[in-house]
Amino acid sequence: xxxxxxxxxxxxxxxxxxxxxxxQLHGYWLDRLGIDGAVLPLAVRPEDLAETFRLLPRIGxxxxxxxxxxxxxxxxxxxxxxxxxxxxGSVNHVAVAEDGALVGNNTDAFGFLASLRxxxxxxxxxxxxxxxxxxxxxxRAVVWALRDAGVREIxxxxxxxxxxxxxxxxxxxxxxxxxxxxxxxxxxxxxxLVNTTSLGMTGQPPLDLDLGALPPWAPVTDxxxxxxxxxxxxxxRARGNxxxxxxxxxxxxxxPLFESWFGIDPVVDDAVRAAVLGxxxx
Numbered sequence: 001x002x003x004x005x006x007x008x009x010x011x012x013x014x015x016x017x018x019x020x021x022x023x024q025l026h027g028y029w030l031d032r033l034g035i036d037g038a039v040l041p042l043a044v045r046p047e048d049l050a051e052t053f054r055l056l057p058r059i060g061x062x063x064x065x066x067x068x069x070x071x072x073x074x075x076x077x078x079x080x081x082x083x084x085x086x087x088x089g090s091v092n093h094v095a096v097a098e099d100g101a102l103v104g105n106n107t108d109a110f111g112f113l114a115s116l117r118x119x120x121x122x123x124x125x126x127x128x129x130x131x132x133x134x135x136x137x138x139x140r141a142v143v144w145a146l147r148d149a150g151v152r153e154i155x156x157x158x159x160x161x162x163x164x165x166x167x168x169x170x171x172x173x174x175x176x177x178x179x180x181x182x183x184x185x186x187x188x189x190x191x192x193l194v195n196t197t198s199l200g201m202t203g204q205p206p207l208d209l210d211l212g213a214l215p216p217w218a219p220v221t222d223x224x225x226x227x228x229x230x231x232x233x234x235x236x237r238a239r240g241n242x243x244x245x246x247x248x249x250x251x252x253x254x255x256p257l258f259e260s261w262f263g264i265d266p267v268v269d270d271a272v273r274a275a276v277l278g279x280x281x282x
Contacts, residue, residue, distance in 0.1 A: 014067035078104035108141035111253025119244030120219035128191025129153035135163035200230035
């Protein structure tokens with residue numbers, strides 16, 4: 001990769017940020033497409049985030065993405081929000097507009113839906129209800145994406161019932177809150193199961209969920225990608241359900257970021273997956 005004085009610059013802001021695979025992902029695309037640019041990981045303390053937002057455009061950055069713990073704080077640091085970012089309640093992407101305004105967006109919903117459609121092309125959003133495990137920030141993005149795609153009934157279950165009820169309030173009558181003790185029964189007649197929690201991630205306990213009531217044709221997807229095949233996905237695969245791992249969401253959510261910074265919508269393929277999996281961090 002050759003970087004000149006005319007290089008377009010973007011950044012990844014997090015605290016910490018060393019674990020992020022985004023620099024490897026964007027670096028791979030830059031090399032593959034021969035673009036004069038760079039995406040730099042910047043470890044930014046929460047108390048320095050506002051000043052960083054003011055500084056980066058002044059030194060030539062075209063935008064940046066955000067990881068833990070900055071996504072919600074960023075809502076109050078941008079000049080404009082997209083409808084998606086406002087509805088989801090967090091920002092993972094900031095673009096510097098031509099007028100200098102900072103525009104906050106959330107591409108997690110796009111990434112989830114693009115990954116699901118690529119991994120389970122026969123999935124029909126209007127055919128049957130979806131069940132979403134969890135009610136945190138990732139769940140909000142998933143519920144927004146499913147509702148936008150045309151899913152008529154979304155059943156949300158969470159260990160803290162009030163958080164599941166919060167999604168009902170936020171997204172309306174197509175969403176219902178299911179008690180945690182009823183999570184297995186909620187799979188009856190469902191056409192999609194999504195785990196948005198950290199249960200099943202390396203170092204975390206597995207998701208305790210009996211899949212017996214889930215129709216065998218319903219796709220099962222997990223936003224966790226370390227390990228790539230969680231115990232949930234292994235159990236679903238063993239009973240014949242289509243499975244979609246969490247890496248695709250990470251890759252596809254980065255496409256709109258890259259396009260806004262460098263003007264090209266990059267391709268997600270097996271070579272990209274291999275490059276990111278070889279980077280070593282989550």
